[in-house]
Amino acid sequence: MRPQMSRRKFILAASSVWSALNAGVRNCFAKTGAENSTPLPSRSPSQSESSGPTKPKVLVFDVNQTMLDLNALRPQFARVFGDGKLLDEWFSLLLHYSLVVTVADAYADFGTVGRAVLEMLASTKGVKLSSEDATKILQGVLIMPAHPDVPESLKRLRAAGFRMVTLTNSGPPAVKAQLQNAGLTQYFDESISVDSVRRFKPDLEVYRSAAVHLGAQPAELLLIAAHPWDVFGAMKAGWQAAFLARNGITPFPMGPKPTINCPDMKTFADAILK
Amino acid sequence: MRPQMSRRKFILAASSVWSALNAGVRNCFAKTGAENSTPLPSRSPSQSESSGPTKPKVLVFDVNQTMLDLNALRPQFARVFGDGKLLDEWFSLLLHYSLVVTVADAYADFGTVGRAVLEMLASTKGVKLSSEDATKILQGVLIMPAHPDVPESLKRLRAAGFRMVTLTNSGPPAVKAQLQNAGLTQYFDESISVDSVRRFKPDLEVYRSAAVHLGAQPAELLLIAAHPWDVFGAMKAGWQAAFLARNGITPFPMGPKPTINCPDMKTFADAILK
Numbered sequence: 001m002r003p004q005m006s007r008r009k010f011i012l013a014a015s016s017v018w019s020a021l022n023a024g025v026r027n028c029f030a031k032t033g034a035e036n037s038t039p040l041p042s043r044s045p046s047q048s049e050s051s052g053p054t055k056p057k058v059l060v061f062d063v064n065q066t067m068l069d070l071n072a073l074r075p076q077f078a079r080v081f082g083d084g085k086l087l088d089e090w091f092s093l094l095l096h097y098s099l100v101v102t103v104a105d106a107y108a109d110f111g112t113v114g115r116a117v118l119e120m121l122a123s124t125k126g127v128k129l130s131s132e133d134a135t136k137i138l139q140g141v142l143i144m145p146a147h148p149d150v151p152e153s154l155k156r157l158r159a160a161g162f163r164m165v166t167l168t169n170s171g172p173p174a175v176k177a178q179l180q181n182a183g184l185t186q187y188f189d190e191s192i193s194v195d196s197v198r199r200f201k202p203d204l205e206v207y208r209s210a211a212v213h214l215g216a217q218p219a220e221l222l223l224i225a226a227h228p229w230d231v232f233g234a235m236k237a238g239w240q241a242a243f244l245a246r247n248g249i250t251p252f253p254m255g256p257k258p259t260i261n262c263p264d265m266k267t268f269a270d271a272i273l274k
Numbered sequence: 275m276r277p278q279m280s281r282r283k284f285i286l287a288a289s290s291v292w293s294a295l296n297a298g299v300r301n302c303f304a305k306t307g308a309e310n311s312t313p314l315p316s317r318s319p320s321q322s323e324s325s326g327p328t329k330p331k332v333l334v335f336d337v338n339q340t341m342l343d344l345n346a347l348r349p350q351f352a353r354v355f356g357d358g359k360l361l362d363e364w365f366s367l368l369l370h371y372s373l374v375v376t377v378a379d380a381y382a383d384f385g386t387v388g389r390a391v392l393e394m395l396a397s398t399k400g401v402k403l404s405s406e407d408a409t410k411i412l413q414g415v416l417i418m419p420a421h422p423d424v425p426e427s428l429k430r431l432r433a434a435g436f437r438m439v440t441l442t443n444s445g446p447p448a449v450k451a452q453l454q455n456a457g458l459t460q461y462f463d464e465s466i467s468v469d470s471v472r473r474f475k476p477d478l479e480v481y482r483s484a485a486v487h488l489g490a491q492p493a494e495l496l497l498i499a500a501h502p503w504d505v506f507g508a509m510k511a512g513w514q515a516a517f518l519a520r521n522g523i524t525p526f527p528m529g530p531k532p533t534i535n536c537p538d539m540k541t542f543a544d545a546i547l548k
Contacts, residue, residue, distance in 0.1 A: 092366050099373035100503040101528065103477035104510045108528060116527040120502065123524040203377035228394065229374040236378045250397040253390045254375065254382060 028271040029261040056222035056240055058214050059157060061188070062201075063168035063175060066226040066244060067154075067265070068144040068182055076140055080133045081125065093117040095229070098169060098200040107198035109171035111138055141170075142177040146184055147246075153269035154187040160273055166191045167210055167223070169200050202233020211237070222259065224268060228252040235259075242268050302545040303535040330496035330514055332488050333431065335462075336475075337442035337449060340500040340518060341428075341539070342418040342456055350414055354407045355399060367391040369503070372443060372474040381472035383445035385412055415444075416451040420458055421520075427543035428461040434547055440465045441484055441497070443474050476507020485511070496533065498542060502526035509533075516542050 061067060070091060078084035094110075097117050101107055108116075115138055122129035158164060165188055168175050172193045179185045194200050197209045211218050218238030225231055226244040232255035234241045243251050243258035244265060251258055262268040335341060344365060352358035368384075371391050375381055382390075389408055396403035432438060439462055442449050446467045453459045468474050471483045485492050492512030499505055500518040506529035508515045517525050517532035518539060525532055536542040 089366075092363075092370065096366065096370040096373065097503065097526065099370065099377060100476055100506060100526070102377055103373060103473070104507045105478055106506075106510055106528065113528070119527050120524055124522055126522065199377070202374055204379055229371065232374060232380075233378045236380055248398055248400065250394055252371065252374070253393050254380065254387070 027263055027267045029257075030271070031257045031259050054219050054240075057216045057220035058163045058165060058222070060165055060167045060192075060210065060214075060221055060223045060234075060239075062223065062225035062227060062230055063166050063170060063178060064141075064144075065246065066224060067146055067150045067166075067184065068178060069147050070144060072144045073137060073140045076133075076137050080129060080137070081122070081127050086121065086125070090114075090118055090121055093121060099203075102199045102203055107200075109174075109195060110169045110200070111141070111171060111174055114138055114141065142174060143181045144178065146182040147265065149264045149266040151183065153265040154184060156269050156273060158187050164188050165214070167193075167201070167206070169194050171195050202229050202236070204233065204237045207234055207237035207239055211239075224265075228255075231255065231258050244268060301537055301541045304545070305531045305533050328493050328514075331490045331494035332437045332439060332496070334439055334441045334466075334484065334488075334495055334497045334508075334513075336497065336499035336501060336504055337440050337444060337452060338415075338418075339520065340498060341420055341424045341440075341458065342452060343421050344418060346418045347411060347414045350407075350411045354403060354411070355396070355401050360395065360399070364388075364392055364395055367395060373477075376473045376477055381474075383448075383469060384443045384474070385415070385445060385448055388412055388415070416448060417455045418452065420456040421539065423538045423540040425457065425461075427539040428458060430543050430547055432461050438462050439488070441467075441475070441480070443468050445469050476503050476510070478507065478511045481508050481511035481513055485513075498539075502529075505529065505532050518542060 064070065070087065074084040074087050077087040077090065094114050094117050098110060098113050101113060115134055118134055118137060119129060121127075154164070166175060166179070168191070170178060170193065172191070172195055175191045175193060176185075179188065179191065192210050192213060194203075194206050197203070197205050199205050201207075207218070207221075207223075211221055214221065219240065221234075221239045223230065223234040223239050223241040224244065225234070225241065226246045226249070228243070228249065228251050231241040231243045232252045235256050235258070240259040242260040242262060245261060245263050251261065260268065260271060262271060338344060344361065348358040348361050351361040351364065368388050368391050372384060372387050375387060389412055392408055392411060393403060395401075428438070440449060440453065442465070444452060444467065446465070446469055449465045449467060450459075453462065453465065466484050466487060468477075468480050471477070471479045473479050475481075481492070481495075481497075485495055488495065493514065495508075495513045497504065497508035497513050497515040498518065499508070499515065500520040500523070502517070502523065502525050505515040505517045506526045509530050509532070514533040516534040516536060519535060519537050525535065534542065534545060536545060
């Protein structure tokens with residue numbers, strides 16, 4: 001499925017990443033040691049690659065929130081619950097209960113868990129949720145638009161020759177629809193879902209299984225995600241990770257510092273491609 | 275550690291539970307079949323015990339929210355974050371990230387995870403959180419009062435001869451302090467913590483390990499909890515479970531119906547002891 005890419009082009013692209021990180025990129029922070037994260041100086045001398053991160057073989061993108069804008073669902077929550085903020089409560093519950101079913105050995109796909117927590121939220125709030133409203137909200141997940149900074153950034157990364165895949169908690173038919181509806185399908189070689197291991201991110205088995213599938217060592221993979229827990233899991237599995245600090249969110253303090261910490265996809269692409 | 279209890283007294287107590295559930299108790303619902311939950315009729319003929327739940331050997335109580343009132347922390351959140359509602363956001367994050375560290379094989383005790391998500395919440399909200407404020411909030415968890423319906427209910431259950439233990443995500447020193455400060459220590463034979471298995475509820479390993487420790491078959495144990503996910507996990511592990519629907523919360527729709535569904539500890543005790 002992966003388009004042809006010259007070996008030379010890939011190496012050039014990969015080399016440029018780490019010289020860029022060593023040379024410094026505005027708005028981004030790169031980890032230079034095992035546990036330290038420092039702002040990149042605007043003109044520092046190049047550092048030896050052995051002291052920094054290794055070149056990633058594949059860029060692995062999270063989907064929901066990282067690339068697609070969940071806020072598109074807010075009007076539906078405002079209509080059904082009378083308060084758009086319930087969107088945040090629902091998504092938090094979804095993330096929590098996706099792990100509840102994981103640790104209780106009771107996997108069901110993300111959409112099924114999403115509907116269950118939506119029903120639970122409605123009955124807890126004393127809100128009447130019709131089957132049609134639930135379906136409308138869940139179908140809304142499939143047609144979320146990309147964040148404005150995403151398409152152009154993916155295009156630039158792709159043009160630089162990177163092998164690019166998605167790794168999401170969404171089930172396979174869902175992610176296929178999501179990428180198609182957001183106009184992002186053409187940027188990815190393939191989509192990897194948690195569905196095959198029947199455990200949700202950040203269960204380490206998801207990252208391990210993906211690495212085997214991609215034929216790569218963990219350290220050769222770079223996750224790009226706007227979720228502290230996703231970056232935490234990937235790095236615990238030995239991956240590199242870029243944290244997109246959308247809406248001012250910060251990394252999980254118990255984890256190692258992200259390999260790269262950028263405000264959004266554009267600054268991430270700037271850092272990687274400089 | 276367990277006080278002497280006559281065998282006869284225990285059998286009497288245990289028998290009264292299930293005749294009560296079969297006879298019907300106001301405000302409570304009991305599961306009568308494998309997957310059905312029906313309101314108990316006010317005067318139904320007794321059912322054969324083989325069609326209903328089996329007698330529990332041990333009552334296993336969750337601690338935070340189920341017995342202790344988390345709302346005691348709200349003034350601290352109002353002071354530090356300028357909004358008492360952040361308490362709910364913090365506790366949701368704590369529950370989520372306790373499972374994040376579980377599936378990422380990175381267990382740390384509940385207090386450590388609680389501090390990490392508190393720091394993350396503060397930096398995401400752009401709130402300056404001093405070390406003293408963080409410590410004050412986390413120490414507040416150790417001195418939460420019991421819900422008003424709890425002490426008398428535990429006293430009645432204890433007087434009826436039940437073997438009673440706690441099973442909590444809090445670490446061993448924390449739960450010891452919590453029960454002592456809330457004046458509940460004397461009602462329990464012992465406290466079981468997730469600390470020995472280094473995975474948080476509702477990981478099935480927690481319930482399995484507790485059953486082995488208690489020398490009981492899963493179906494002989496009854497969890498009492500005000501958390502949908504806790505009831506879900508216990509029942510997936512083969513336990514019985516009483517769901518306390520505090521603040522109008524409802525069970526997780528993907529799980530089997532709780533063995534008993536009551537609004538609070540008093541109505542639970544009424545049902546068990548009728």
